[in-house]
Amino acid sequence: MAASIDPVELARELIRCPSVTPASGEVFDVLDRALQSLGFTVHRWVMGDPPDGPTENMVAIRGEGSPHFGFAGHLDVVPAGDNWSCDPFEARIEDGVLVGRGANDMKSGVAAFVAALGEVEQKRGTVSLLITGDEEGYSTYGTPRIIDWLNERKIRPDMILIGEPTSVDRLGDTVKIGRRGSVNMWIEVPGVQGHVAYPHRTTNPIPPLARIVAELSALHLDDGTDVFPPSNLEFTGVDTPTHASNVIPGAATAQLNIRFNNLQKGADLVRMVEEVATRIAPDAKVRARISGEAFLTPPGPLYDLIVDAIREETGEAPELSTSGGTSDGRFLIQLCPVVDFGLPNATMHKVGECAAVEDIQALSRIYRRIIERMVG
Known part of the structure; x- marks a missing residue:
């Protein structure tokens, strides 16, 4: 054990680095120093241009050979928003609660894992942070791009724990063993703009778009499975280029998202929406962005490892769930089994985001138990 790290203090140091996505720079410097003090070899690189970049990635590795246990996480955060009771990047502790953007999602989770590493004498195998x-x-x-980096070097973890906040009411009550897929789509129906008093000189795109919205909203995609809820399609926006009350617009657009289980594929859902849209409005255009496919980690050693560590620390028998949003597990599953487990998630992305100091410390102890079983 090369150093002793306080998970709460490290979390505060990370929170004090504003790192709205895409993030790079100072926040990675903080983590770099902590990991080097624990004997990790740290690899960092920045890539990409706005708006999706520049993004920094880090792979830190200690040890060699099998077993290879990986931890995945992120240092970027969503924008802070307004009406905080304090500076969202001050990392204030109030009544035993750490308050700040990223305290819940997920700088405290990263800090808890790093602190746990400082408590374990690694006797075998490899530990990596992605x-x-x-x-x-x-x-x-x-x-x-981290996966590309690993594949180029033929580095492959045996299992990966993602430190996303998954608990619901109490630390340890929920572990995510899979996630739904997600696809965003934008439907544009063209028209001919003109004065509302002369409709014969225009083509109003709103009625056909409304029929598209109604038909897609009425679809029943599936009934779900034993481990996944039913897939659901939700419209998230409808708009026109002009909002004047006396103008028929030249186009109308709708935005939707589908969260889908492993009975569906993103490309199939895109084709379904295209078919409905062009049948009703032949000139309609559909643009899609598939964020990730649904995935599931089958029961196995990674389940047992994490569930046993949670039960020993908290007495909880966690629910194995696939609910909620997506995570980077949708990418990492191509490498090895992946499970998400972390803090209670009630305040993630909210104004006043926070995490109980006691939960951060207990999470670090759970992570320590997992690391000990893998490489101690």
Whole structure:
């Protein structure tokens, strides 16, 4: 054990580095110093141009050979927003609670794992940290590029723990064993702009778009599975170029998102939306961005490792869940089994985001138990 690291103090230091996605620079310097003090070899690189970049990635490795246990996380955060009771990057502790943007999602999780590493004498195998600055964005230059880096060097973890905040009511009550896929789509129906008093000289795109929205909203995609809820399609926006009350617009657009289980594929869902849109409005155009496919880690050693560590520390028997949003597990699953586990997530992305100091410390102890079983 090369150094002793306080998880709460490291989390505060990370939070004090504003790192709205895509992130690079100072926040990675803080983590770099902590990991080098623990004997890690740290690799960092920045890539990409705005708007999806520049993004910094980090791979830190200690040890060699098998077993290889990986930890994945991110240092970028969503914008702070307004109406905080304190500076969102002050990292204030109030009544036993650490307050700040990233305290919950997920700088405290990264800090807890790093502190746990300082408590374990690594006797065998390899430990790695796969840290990106673009999880909250489109991940264009984030975790997929880390995977490229690993593949080029023929480095492959045996299992990966992602430190996302997964607990619901109490630390340890929920572990994510898979995630739904996600696809965003934009439907544009063209028209001919003109004065509302002369509709015969225009083509109004709004009625056909409304029929598209109604038909897609009425679709029943599936009934879900034993481990996944039903897939759902939700419209998130409808707009026209002009908002004048006396103008028929020259185009109308709708935005939607589908969160889907492993009964569906992103490309199939895109084709389904295209078919409905062009049948109703032949000139309609559909643009899509698939954020990731649904994935599931089958029961196995990684489940047992994490569940046992949680039960020993908290007495909880965690629920194995696939609910919630996506994570970078959608990319990392191509390398090895992946499970998400971390802090209670009630305040993630909210104004006043926070994490209980006691939970951060307990999470670090759970991570320590996991690391000890793998490489101690």
